[in-house]
Amino acid sequence: MVWPFEGGISLEECNTSEIFKILDAAGELSLQELVAYLQSFLIENKANWMEENFNFVYQTSFENNSFLELQKYCTDLISKEPAKIFKSPNYFSILENLLISLIQNDYLQMSEVQVWEQVIKWGLARNPELPSDFTNYSKNDSKL
Structure with a gap:
């Protein structure tokens, strides 16, 4: 997938952490078209990485109100496959406010x-x- 803007870069050549840095900068600069593109790329191509680093993705997604697709991705993952989050190697490092947000999800499919x-x-x-x-x-x- 090549960035659809003049002078674009190939995101496949970037590591996922770099893509999140670009996303954060695009959000800060209100580059909504780029924000939407980067979110779609991450969801379509980096789902495994995002599940392994769920705490980071979840926190990042709610730090900027324009990251709605990432917020939806995280909420859907929590709802449909909560075990992936709770069995993640990074689960115990999750911040208290994020844990509270996770367990307050009305669609969490756990007793x-x-x-x-x-x-x-x-x-x-x-x-x-x-x-x-x-x-x-x-x-x-x-x-x-």
């Missing part, structure tokens, strides 16, 4: 028990000093 188990795992990974047997938690321990 409340499964969601709770993921929240506990996240909390324990981020706070290894807590006892792993959560049945013995005090009120103070419940603030993961």
Whole structure:
């Protein structure tokens, strides 16, 4: 896929992190045609990378209101395949506000028990000093 603008570059030759840097700059400069093109390219060609780096993609998508296609991609992925996010190697590094946003998704296809188990795992990974047997938690321990 070649950039459809004069003096374009081939995005296939760029690594995905570079494409996100270009997307961020295009968003800052309000280059909406370029933003739309880059989002489409990422979704069509870099889905595996985006799933492996979901935390980064999810956070980036909501940092700029013009990244609507990426926001939709992330929301759809959360809804349809939540296990991909919760089993991601980067899951435990997700920021608290993003985790809250994930678990508040009305279309999340997981039971409340499964969601709770993921929240506990996240909390324990981020706070290894807590006892792993959560049945013995005090009120103070419940603030993961």
